[in-house]
Amino acid sequence: MTNTPNVTRSSAAPAAALAATTRSPRTGDVLAVVSQGSSSVTFFDAVGHGRLGVLPLPSQPHELCFDRARRLLYASITYRSGYYHANSGRARELVVIDPDARRIVDTVDLAPDHAPHDIRLDPVRDLIWISVEATDEETGGLIALDATTRERVRRVPVHAPGPHWFALTPDGRRAYSANKEAPFVSVVDLETGDPRDRIEVPGSEGIDISPDGRYVYVAAPKGDYRPGTVPEAGVRIIDTATGRTVRTLSTDNVVFPVHTTSQGLLLAGELRVSGGSDGASLGTQQGGVLHIHDAQGEPLGQVPVGAFPLTITSSPDGRLGYVAAILDSTVTVVDLVAARVVTTLEVEQEGESGAHGLAYITAP
Secondary structure (H helix, E strand, O other): OEOOOOOEEOOOOOHHHHOOOOOOOOOOOEEEEEEOOOOEEEEEEOOOOOEEEEEEOOOOEEEEEEEOOOOEEEEEEEEOOEEOOEEOOEEEEEEEEEOOOOEEEEEEEOOOOEEEEEEEEEOOOOEEEEEEEOOOOOOOEEEEEEOOOOOEEEEEEOOOOOOOOEEEOOOOOEEEEOOEOOOEEEEEEOOOOOEEEEEEOOOEOOEEEOOOOOEEEEEEOOOOOOOOOOOOOEEEEEEOOOOEEEEEEEOOOOEEEEEEOOOOOEEEEEEEEOOOOOOOOOOOEEEEEEEEEOOOOOEEEEEEEEEOEEEEEEOOOOOEEEEEEOOOOEEEEEEOOOOEEEEEEEOOOEOOEOEEEEEEEOOO
């Protein structure tokens, strides 16, 4: 493990704006990290940050989601190899893991759908929602599984080919889907399956919603890995009451992951690309940047992270942030109150794909 220096914090941001609570992670809390390239999930002690074990998974896992009620961890298996725009075939499995025993307990075949990406829980209706790419027969959509039986309940189309990340409103009734190339975010009614709105954005990547459901945060445009400044790059803040973009948080290069903490902080991971002109290349990234904002988008600090930040999560109290960088195959642990790096975790990697999906697992 290594520490990372050179942290920038906004002098205009009072410490109170960042402070959530001062509770440290509890003994027994665990951070789970997918390695896409090595097809595994690594478990770390969330207190001491020591490695606890590695569990092999089918090729190639992407995202993780922790079901606290059942103490289960879900992993999406998205492609047989490769990534979104360059893969050897789409997978269709959801792997169910016992994170305490660190073993696989079930594998759910999502056919006829394929390429599952993001996973979210609706605790109100006890459903597991999963985004899936379009097939020859159907547009991309969100599928729901009964969280107890893991049987399919419904499929809701988002009317775009490449939904990836999505966000649920706090009441679980609506979803906002980021759709890669499609020039809009889909808003769908999860109870009726009806489309509710299309919010114009120039392609999109990461997406999340504020804890109170007032704002949706969308990373746009779609990432193409080009060097230099990208016009219109940043995070759109959308008012859920009106469906309008009320503010754009500009960045020099594209943002992929977006995450909101339990305390309402907005975290965004910006890529930094240098050299070459190949828009399909994953090998030209420099170290990325974690941007810390309040719920309205006011900047609170910046922290350097690994190359190609792809996933962000946080501790339940909102004090610590975790940024997975797929090219460096590292997870940067960030104290969000002080806006400083705590440590950097290293994850096994194969080829150019390493650390990807994250889940914070609370102790029993």
